[in-house]
Amino acid sequence: MLELHTFSHSSASYRVRIALALKGVTSQNHAVSLIANDHLGAAYQAINPEGRVPAVVTDQGILTQSLAIIDWLEDTHPQPSLYPADPWQKALCRAFAHAVASDIFPVQNLGVRRKLMADFGADEAATTRWCAEWIAKGFGALETETARRGWQAGAGYLFADVPTLADICLVPQMNNARRYGVDLAPFPLLVAADAQARAHPAFLSTAPETQAG
Ligand SMILES: N[C@@H](CCC(=O)N[C@@H](CS)C(=O)NCC(=O)O)C(=O)O
Incomplete structure (x- = not known):
């Protein structure tokens, strides 16, 4: 299953959570607290060297950047589309x-x-x-x-x-x-x-x- 590294109040994480829900894709979520500075620790930076959330761990590897993650979801789960057709x-x-x-x-x-x-x-x-x-x-x-x-x-x-x-x-x-x-x-x-x-x-x-x- 897709693993999502996310922080509750991170707007970039929230974008990906919404896209996953719209697509009906389930994920196993891991909380990365920006308050506790989890994102600055070696364990999380091994996942995302930028030290930012979100990041997803997929069958093919790790993907960062909310908009790239959302476009990958759009390509792999085209329906419902997250874009207008025109x-x-x-x-x-x-x-x-x-x-x-x-x-x-x-x-x-x-x-x-x-x-x-x-x-x-x-x-x-x-x-x-x-x-x-x-x-x-x-x-x-x-x-x-x-x-x-x-x-x-x-x-x-x-x-x-x-x-x-x-x-x-x-x-x-x-x-x-x-x-x-x-x-x-x-x-x-x-x-x-x-x-x-x-x-x-x-x-x-x-x-x-x-x-x-
Ligand atoms: N362009 C990135 C931005 C990711 C990002 O900066 N996330 C924030 C939380 S919304 C973060 O991790 N900030 C950590 C910091 O500023 O040190 C994306 O869209 O995924």
Whole structure:
């Protein structure tokens, strides 16, 4: 069986947990606590030398990077697809997901926040402000792009009548936004899309508060 190394409140881990649930793929989960610094220990770094979660152990070897893991799942378990069928919509869906995973999330990562504190004298309040500002900036762009596509609150999921990679990336990032106290009022479309997706059983059953560790 697939083994997933995951941390309950890791948004990148949550993305993979949602994708697994949507695909109906079961996994044996191993909790890697970022609070207890399990990710920095030799045992976990032998699995992921980057010292990040998630990582999956498969029959073929170890795979890291949430979006690579999700695309591997898409290739090996094509149904239900995590993408819209139309190539242009699929590209837009990927762009949405990458904006979250490549641009918004990395600057608020635990290692970055610890470095801001250790080397630049930032306290908890300052790093929270830092995270909130980067999230708000990124969400501003995603809100504009979502409006430009003509998506409206109540239209369902972001790119299809089922959740896609965009929803998978949005919901965990919304959790982070709420954790850092981001004012979500300027992002009504993202808030509506988040509400729609997080009520889906695959999102509910894998949410941080349902997880061990
Ligand atoms: N690009 C990676 C990011 C993985 C990542 O950074 N995960 C976070 C938790 S959400 C982590 O392990 N952080 C550890 C650290 O910052 O030291 C992915 O999408 O899998």
